[in-house]
Amino acid sequence: EKEVSITKFPADERKIIAKAHDKYKKARAGIINTRHGQIHTPAFMPVGTKGTVKAMLPESVQTTGADIILGNTYHLMLQPGAKRVFKLGGLHKFMNWSKPLLTDSGGFQVMSLSKLRKITEEGVIFNSHIDGSKFMLSPESSTEIQYLLGSTITMAFDECTPYPSTYEQAKSSMELTSRWAKRSRKAFYSRDGYGQFGIIQGSIYNDLRLKSALDLIELDFEGYAIGGLAVGEGQELMFKVLDYAPDLLPINKPRYLMGVGKPADIIGAVQRGIDMFDCVIPTRSGRNGQAFTKYGVVNIRNSKYKEDNTPLEEDCLCPACKNYTKAYLHYLVKVKEILGAMLMTWHNLMYFQKLMLRIREYIAQGKDFDFIS
Numbered sequence: 001e002k003e004v005s006i007t008k009f010p011a012d013e014r015k016i017i018a019k020a021h022d023k024y025k026k027a028r029a030g031i032i033n034t035r036h037g038q039i040h041t042p043a044f045m046p047v048g049t050k051g052t053v054k055a056m057l058p059e060s061v062q063t064t065g066a067d068i069i070l071g072n073t074y075h076l077m078l079q080p081g082a083k084r085v086f087k088l089g090g091l092h093k094f095m096n097w098s099k100p101l102l103t104d105s106g107g108f109q110v111m112s113l114s115k116l117r118k119i120t121e122e123g124v125i126f127n128s129h130i131d132g133s134k135f136m137l138s139p140e141s142s143t144e145i146q147y148l149l150g151s152t153i154t155m156a157f158d159e160c161t162p163y164p165s166t167y168e169q170a171k172s173s174m175e176l177t178s179r180w181a182k183r184s185r186k187a188f189y190s191r192d193g194y195g196q197f198g199i200i201q202g203s204i205y206n207d208l209r210l211k212s213a214l215d216l217i218e219l220d221f222e223g224y225a226i227g228g229l230a231v232g233e234g235q236e237l238m239f240k241v242l243d244y245a246p247d248l249l250p251i252n253k254p255r256y257l258m259g260v261g262k263p264a265d266i267i268g269a270v271q272r273g274i275d276m277f278d279c280v281i282p283t284r285s286g287r288n289g290q291a292f293t294k295y296g297v298v299n300i301r302n303s304k305y306k307e308d309n310t311p312l313e314e315d316c317l318c319p320a321c322k323n324y325t326k327a328y329l330h331y332l333v334k335v336k337e338i339l340g341a342m343l344m345t346w347h348n349l350m351y352f353q354k355l356m357l358r359i360r361e362y363i364a365q366g367k368d369f370d371f372i373s
């Protein structure tokens with residue numbers, strides 16, 4: 001079909017509702033057109049780190065309403081290897097997911113997973129957390145790996161500035177990210193319908209966030225991510241950065257907040273102008289027995305559910321709610337049956353997608369939406 005450019009917030013479909021209450025005037029709903037289909041924003045991306053959304057079939061992920069899922073350069077370069085995935089037809093074919101795929105660029109995962117690592121101007125040298133063998137990730141190699149995987153949206157190679165950081169530490173980290181962004185942009189093989197997002201850093205310092213945005217806007221990325229958040233700063237400080245940073249980014253391009261988050265975090269970030277999210281919470285906490293419901297979070301392992309013959313949510317259309325009871329889910333999770341992980345994950349992904357759908361609808365109708373969660 002006709003390939004379209006990746007970021008076309010169609011003017012007529014873009015609904016920026018100037019709200020009487022200034023809390024909402026930054027919220028926007030739109031559509032990102034890509035080579036692999038449309039992404040309705042605000043969008044939540046389920047995390048499929050190793051080429052699978054854990055405990056879900058791709059067709060099941062699709063039924064929850066997800067338009068796009070996230071994969072990880074770091075994990076896939078170690079196993080099965082980017083060249084092998086390329087030889088086998090790319091990640092879309094390998095994992096049987098034909099819709100958009102966004103891949104994180106690996107720097108964040110190296111810092112959180114690999115043991116020995118060394119950051120140099122060239123890139124990051126590290127030992128695999130699997131077998132200790134030596135690897136290097138650089139703006140060039142990360143961008144090439146994401147090309148070999150066939151990512152719809154490639155992330156620039158950045159350094160996620162830890163929290164807390166002094167102003168000086170945040171400044172030199174942000175400056176490194178700007179130099180790496182330039183190299184990432186140069187290494188990107190641009191094709192119609194594919195895109196590369198820059199990632200701004202600067203920690204909690206507004207002037208550093210501004211400089212980071214200016215450096216990256218010069219590189220004319222198809223979209224921009226706000227990095228260096230959801231790293232332990234807490235919701236209040238995250239929102240303080242989000243009261244300022246999204247407006248530094250081009251209004252007509254997608255804004256992606258990496259690693260976020262709980263429903264309340266997502267709502268607060270949408271109200272501040274964010275379009276895209278990813279978080280392991282619905283999948284990881286689902287496998288650990290936490291179900292997100294309109295009544296709040298249900299810890300299904302709690303003994304009070306062992307004879308509860310009612311569904312998690314009576315009006316939810318997911319298999320867990322349509323066909324099973326909390327008593328059965330309680331039992332499956334307690335005895336660590338694989339079906340327990342499957343059903344809890346499916347429900348949580350459905351819950352997160354329903355939340356995004358309702359947010360999109362409320363924005364389109366110009367309605368307030370801060371009470372949803």
Ligand SMILES: N#Cc1ccc(CCNc2nc3cc4nc(N)[nH]c(=O)c4cc3[nH]2)cc1
Pocket residue numbers: 104105106107108155158159160161199226227228229230231258259260279280281284285
């Ligand atoms: N369960 C659970 C759970 C575990 C971790 C998290 C926090 C994830 N936060 C987070 N992911 C990130 C990825 C990132 N990737 C890159 N390339 N750069 C970032 O600055 C960055 C920042 C992030 N912050 C949230 C929930």
Ligand SMILES: [Zn+2]
Pocket residue numbers: 312313316317318319320321322346347350
């Ligand atoms: Zn359900």
